[in-house]
Structure formats: structure tokens, C-alpha cells
Amino acid sequence: xxxxxxxYIKALQDALFEEMDRNENVFMMGExxxxxxxxxxxxxxxxxxxxxxxxxxxxxxxxxxxxWGIGSSLLGLRPIIEIMFMDFITLCMDQIINQASKMRYIxxxxxxxxxxxxxxxxxGRRYGASHSQSLEAxxxxxxxxxxxxxxxxxxxxxxxxxxxxDNNIVLFIEGKLLYWNKGEVPKEEYTIPFGKANxxxxxxDVTIVSYSRMINECLKAAETLEKKGIxxxxxxxxTLYPLDFETVIKSLKKTGKLVIVEEGCKTxxxxxxxxxxxxxxxFEYLSSPILRIAGLxxxxxxSPVLEDVxxxxxxxxxxxxxxxxxxxxxxx
Amino acid sequence: xxxxxxLIEYYKKMLLIRKFExxxxxxxxxxxxxxxxxVYIGEEAVAVGACSAITRDDYITSxxxxxxxxxxxxxxxxxxxxxxxxxxxxxxxxRGGTQHMSDLTIGHxxxxxxTSGGIPIATGAGLAIKYKGLERVVLCFFGDxxxxxxxxxxxxxxxxxxxxxxxFICENNLYAxxxxxxxxxxxxxxxxxxxxxxxxxEVVDGxxxxxxxxxxxxxxxxxxxxxxxxxxxxxxxxxxGHSRNDPKIYRSKEEEKFWLQKDPIxxxxxxxxxxxxxxxxxxxxxxxxxxxxxxxxxxFADECPFPDPNNVEKYVFCES
Numbered sequence: 001x002x003x004x005x006x007x008y009i010k011a012l013q014d015a016l017f018e019e020m021d022r023n024e025n026v027f028m029m030g031e032x033x034x035x036x037x038x039x040x041x042x043x044x045x046x047x048x049x050x051x052x053x054x055x056x057x058x059x060x061x062x063x064x065x066x067x068w069g070i071g072s073s074l075l076g077l078r079p080i081i082e083i084m085f086m087d088f089i090t091l092c093m094d095q096i097i098n099q100a101s102k103m104r105y106i107x108x109x110x111x112x113x114x115x116x117x118x119x120x121x122x123x124g125r126r127y128g129a130s131h132s133q134s135l136e137a138x139x140x141x142x143x144x145x146x147x148x149x150x151x152x153x154x155x156x157x158x159x160x161x162x163x164x165x166d167n168n169i170v171l172f173i174e175g176k177l178l179y180w181n182k183g184e185v186p187k188e189e190y191t192i193p194f195g196k197a198n199x200x201x202x203x204x205d206v207t208i209v210s211y212s213r214m215i216n217e218c219l220k221a222a223e224t225l226e227k228k229g230i231x232x233x234x235x236x237x238x239t240l241y242p243l244d245f246e247t248v249i250k251s252l253k254k255t256g257k258l259v260i261v262e263e264g265c266k267t268x269x270x271x272x273x274x275x276x277x278x279x280x281x282x283f284e285y286l287s288s289p290i291l292r293i294a295g296l297x298x299x300x301x302x303s304p305v306l307e308d309v310x311x312x313x314x315x316x317x318x319x320x321x322x323x324x325x326x327x328x329x330x331x332x
Numbered sequence: 333x334x335x336x337x338x339l340i341e342y343y344k345k346m347l348l349i350r351k352f353e354x355x356x357x358x359x360x361x362x363x364x365x366x367x368x369x370x371v372y373i374g375e376e377a378v379a380v381g382a383c384s385a386i387t388r389d390d391y392i393t394s395x396x397x398x399x400x401x402x403x404x405x406x407x408x409x410x411x412x413x414x415x416x417x418x419x420x421x422x423x424x425x426x427r428g429g430t431q432h433m434s435d436l437t438i439g440h441x442x443x444x445x446x447t448s449g450g451i452p453i454a455t456g457a458g459l460a461i462k463y464k465g466l467e468r469v470v471l472c473f474f475g476d477x478x479x480x481x482x483x484x485x486x487x488x489x490x491x492x493x494x495x496x497x498x499x500f501i502c503e504n505n506l507y508a509x510x511x512x513x514x515x516x517x518x519x520x521x522x523x524x525x526x527x528x529x530x531x532x533x534e535v536v537d538g539x540x541x542x543x544x545x546x547x548x549x550x551x552x553x554x555x556x557x558x559x560x561x562x563x564x565x566x567x568x569x570x571x572x573g574h575s576r577n578d579p580k581i582y583r584s585k586e587e588e589k590f591w592l593q594k595d596p597i598x599x600x601x602x603x604x605x606x607x608x609x610x611x612x613x614x615x616x617x618x619x620x621x622x623x624x625x626x627x628x629x630x631x632f633a634d635e636c637p638f639p640d641p642n643n644v645e646k647y648v649f650c651e652s
Contacts, residue, residue, distance in 0.1 A: 067483065068453075072463070075464070099449055108424035109646070110435070
């Protein structure tokens with residue numbers, strides 16, 4: 001397969017260009033996505049190619065924007081909505097929770113709402129509490145929403161293509177700090193199905209489950225832990241709904257130990273749900289308690305020294321796993 | 333010029349809405365219908381006047397008080413009734429209920445349990461019409477209460493900037509649940525708000541079916557020519573409370589009496605007899621047809637089966 005090494009942001013742009021080329025009903029709405037090219041530059045070049053009809057710079061009206069997307073989708077369009085920072089999605093909650101996610105069900109299967117909401121998420125850029133959050137766990141409590149959170153260029157392209165072709169509302173979480181990471185991407189067309197976790201590192205001692213930017217921190221931690229004699233298996237969930245717990249259980253049968261790493265707050269987080277699922281479905285395979293490594297339960301602080309201790313990093317992951325494994329007296 | 337048969341059809345539609353809703357109020361007592369409902373009785377001229385001004389291919393979005401809009405747009409009362417009965421044959425297969433029904437085949441994009449929730453959806457439908465270059469229009473129904481929600485302002489603004497074919501129809505029935513418009517709007521008319529978004533507005537007697545129709549016709553013709561949205565404020569009144577158990581302690585008997593004298597159906601019936609030369613016998617036939625249609629709907633809804641509880645999780649996602 002012919003591959004090229006490109007940035008995450010480029011892989012994402014390629015997916016948007018290709019899908020808009022492929023289907024004239026696909027269009028984009030958002031704030032400053034036209035001439036400006038989007039706050040993070042993701043939509044740069046789209047206006048020149050597709051024009052103002054298909055790249056719509058909206059007023060600053062996030063609440064209604066999702067509703068405009070719903071209305072257009074009922075008439076057969078496939079909107080992609082850019083929410084500048086994931087934090088701002090809180091303004092759209094009624095249209096997502098009470099309308100888009102329920103519409104098919106409450107209208108008895110008579111309608112479909114193919115909508116992609118793109119949301120750059122995550123901390124690490126010293127933006128403070130209202131521009132740094134990872135709010136994906138909130139949406140796991142909302143039936144009807146698919147949640148996608150790619151960690152690398154290959155996945156971001158393949159999953160964006162699948163998201164645009166999906167006939168449901170898809171929340172597409174982009175890692176702000178991932179945009180300028182490079183990775184191998186095939187030149188030819190491909191898509192990635194939802195609900196299939198990716199085993200990105202094989203190991204026998206402990207299963208680490210994560211997604212989006214935290215995958216890179218887990219990989220770094222795994223390298224150090226390997227030197228200390230701990231062999232980590234890392235699963236990249238890719239999508240939080242549907243959630244591939246079968247792959248988690250399969251890995252757990254081998255390692256007996258489960259660590260879940262996420263950037264969002266720990267309480268009621270993604271790890272809480274996975275932990276509960278595994279306790280219900282695979283308790284007998286656990287040789288030690290499930291470990292959750294997550295953001296602190298506080299607003300994201302501004303000062304670098306404070307922000308750095310709020311969000312997990314490779315060092316925190318490594319130390320926590322190492323100490324935990326020692327505490328449970330696992331043979332190293 | 334509207335021909336006499338069309339006028340009789342408006343009368344029939346208004347009467348169908350009224351009798352349908354009068355009936356469902358009593359069906360609660362028989363335990364055939366559950367939960368709550370918001371009846372449209374007293375406001376029938378708005379839905380019938382507005383929907384008579386558009387075609388089957390045009391669209392509407394509706395509200396929590398939505399049976400009237402649905403019937404006016406051509407909804408099948410059998411299927412609406414079956415939905416209220418919670419049956420599988422209902423418009424939403426028993427999953428939606430009174431506030432959650434749609435029928436895309438007749439351009440009904442959905443009733444809505446969230447006040448103002450349909451306003452951005454209607455606006456998005458307008459966007460799609462323009463995008464696809466269709467000669468169609470969306471009627472967006474909502475009440476006075478919705479005009480104090482953010483969606484109203486955001487969507488009027490966007491529809492105006494984008495010149496979308498949306499007609500915003502405010503059914504000003506003077507109360508947002510129990511709250512009188514005078515205490516939550518600083519102006520006599522709500523319509524003046526649309527001026528700040530450069531959306532032309534008109535205030536009409538919402539209890540006059542022909543006046544509503546005329547205003548919507550004008551706005552629809554303009555919208556279909558690509559000349560953007562219009563705001564129409566229909567002054568009207570609900571004869572009943574906000575929802576089923578509303579004791580109406582917030583409004584006076586004098587006020588209710590005043591509005592009952594302006595009842596849209598009684599007025600239109602008088603008009604048909606005195607100005608249209610329609611005989612009482614003819615109207616009696618219409619009334620009988622309505623009665624039979626509702627009886628059939630109840631029979632249908634009563635006899636058809638409930639959904640299978642084993643399928644309760646069906647329709648959350650589109651699987652294709």
C-alpha cells in the first residue's frame with residue numbers, strides 16, 4: 001500500500017475534501033470556517049474549492065447551529081458543524097440532547113439525521129477552564145449519539161469519512177494537541193468502522209485502554225515501563241459509542257489487569273463506565289482492581305505548573321501503573 | 333378568488349381539529365390516552381389558514397400544541413389518534429406521543445416538546461431548500477413564549493442574513509403557560525422584534541382563517557422567489573388551559589368571554605352562511621362527516637395493537 005507521512009490536521013482536511021467532493025449534499029457550517037479557515041486552520045482551503053454555498057460562515061449562534069443542521073438533514077443534506085472549542089458545545093445541548101439524538105426514536109424510525117459535529121477538545125495549551133475541556137463522557141449518557149475520538153492521522157481520516165457517511169448524529173472529537181502530529185496514511189481510499197478498538201501495542205502484563213491524545217502519553221509510559229519489566233498492551237478505543245468492550249475483555253483475559261486513561265474528569269468519566277462494564281461482564285478475569293487514571297475533578301487551571309498536574313501525562317501514567325502493580329504484589 | 337368548496341374545506345378542517353381535541357380530552361378520563369396534552373381549541377384558524385396557503389410539498393414545523401398543525405397539513409387523524417393511544421400503528425409507533433410526531437411524506441418535519449425547539453429546525457429546512465434550489469417554503473409555528481428563547485433571535489437573524497424561505501408564524505395566545513405576554517414583553521406587539529433582524533412583519537387577526545391565509549400566501553410567494561423570511565404574528569386565544577390540568581386561575585372570566593365571542597369557527601360559519609351562501613344543510617353534512625371521521629379514528633386506535641415491549645430499543649439509531 002502506498003503510504004505518505006502527513007500531519008493529523010492534513011489527514012482530517014483530506015477526509016473533508018474527499019467527502020465533499022464525493023457527495024454534493026455534504027456541507028459545512030461553523031464560525032470563522034471560511035476565509036479565516038477555522039480557529040485551528042482545519043477548514044483552510046475549503047471555501048476556495050467549494051464556495052460559500054457549501055462552506056457557511058455562521059453568526060455566533062451555537063445553540064441554533066445544531067438545529068439548522070437538523071433541519072437541513074431532514075431534507076437530505078449532510079451537515080458538518082464545527083464547534084470552535086468543545087467547551088462551546090454546552091451551548092448546543094438542547095438541540096443535541098432533546099432533538100437530534102432522539103428524533104429518530106420519537107418519530108418512530110421515520111427520519112434520519114446524518115450530522116457530524118466536530119469538536120476540538122483537550123487541555124495543554126494554557127487556554128484556561130473554558131477552552132480546554134474534554135466533555136465526551138457527558139455524551140455517553142445520551143442515547144442516540146455516536147462518539148468518535150481518533151488519536152492519529154490514519155484514524156482521523158478513516159473515521160471522519162465513516163462519520164460523514166453515517167446516518168446518525170456523530171460527535172467527532174479532535175485532539176487540539178494532535179493536529180501537528182505526523183503519521184503514515186495510505187494514499188488510496190479507506191474508511192474505518194466504528195466500534196473496533198485498535199491494539200496499538202501488544203503486551204502481556206497490563207491492559208491500558210485509552211483514546212485520543214492520551215494514547216501518545218500511554219505509549220511513552222509503556223516504553224519506560226518496559227525497561228522496568230512491565231509489558232503493556234495498549235488499546236485505542238477510537239470510538240466511545242459504540243464501545244468495543246469485547247476487545248478490552250479479550251486483552252484482559254491475557255493480562256488480568258486493566259488501566260483506563262482519559263483526559264477528562266475522573267468522576268462519571270469514560271473510565272467509570274468501562275470499569276463498570278468490565279466489573280459486570282469480566283470480573284473473573286481481573287487479578288487486581290481496575291485502575292482509572294484521569295484528569296483531576298477541578299476546572300482546568302491556567303498556570304502551566306497547575307495545568308500540568310491536572311491532566312495525566314506519561315510520567316503520571318507510568319508512576320501510577322508502576323506503584324499500583326507493586327502494591328498488588330504482581331511479580332515484575 | 334377562493335371557491336366555495338375550498339372555503340367549506342377550511343371549515344371542515346377547523347371543525348375536525350376542534351372535535352378531535354374535544355374528544356381526546358374525554359378519552360383521558362376513559363384511560364385511553366395517557367400523560368398530558370396541549371389542546372389547540374380556539375386557535376384553529378391559524379393552522380388552517382396558514383396551511384391552506386401552501387402546497388403538500390412545502391414544510392411545517394410544529395410545537396407542543398401540535399395536533400392542529402398536523403391535521404391542517406393533511407395528517408391522518410387515525411394515525412394521530414393511534415399515537416395518542418400509544419399504539420404501534422401511530423405516527424411514531426407509540427414512541428413519541430402527543431408532542432413528538434412527524435410525517436415527512438406530507439412535509440411535516442415534527443412537533444416539538446421544547447418551546448422554540450422547532451425554530452432552528454425550520455430554519456435549517458429553509459437552508460436546505462435554498463441549497464437545493466427548490467421552490468418551497470417552511471412554515472415555522474411557535475407561540476409567544478418561544479419568542480423569549482434564544483433560538484428565536486438566532487434563527488430570525490440567520491434566516492434574514494441568508495434570505496431563507498421561512499415564514500415565522502407566532503401564535504400569540506396571550507399566555508406562556510400562565511405568564512401573560514404583558515408581563516414578559518416590553519412592547520404591545522411581539523412582531524416589532526423582527527424589524528431589528530430586517531425581517532418584514534405583519535400582525536393579523538389569528539381568529540380569522542382568511543386573513544391568516546392571505547398573509548401567509550403573500551409571504552410564501554415572496555419566499556419562493558428567494559426574497560427571504562417573513563414574520564407573522566397571529567393574535568389568538570386558547571379556550572382551554574395550557575395543558576390538561578391547568579385550572580386557568582391566571583385569567584379572568586370576562587377575558588375568556590370576550591375571546592369566546594371571537595371564536596374562529598363560529599365566526600367562519602356565520603361568514604359562510606351570510607356571505608358565501610352556504611346552506612345550513614350543507615354545513616350539517618360537513619359536521620356529520622367530521623363526526624364519522626373521528627369515530628373511525630377512535631375505533632381504529634382502540635382496535636390496533638400496542639407496540640411489542642421486546643422492541644422498546646428499536647429506532648434509537650439508523651442502522652443503514
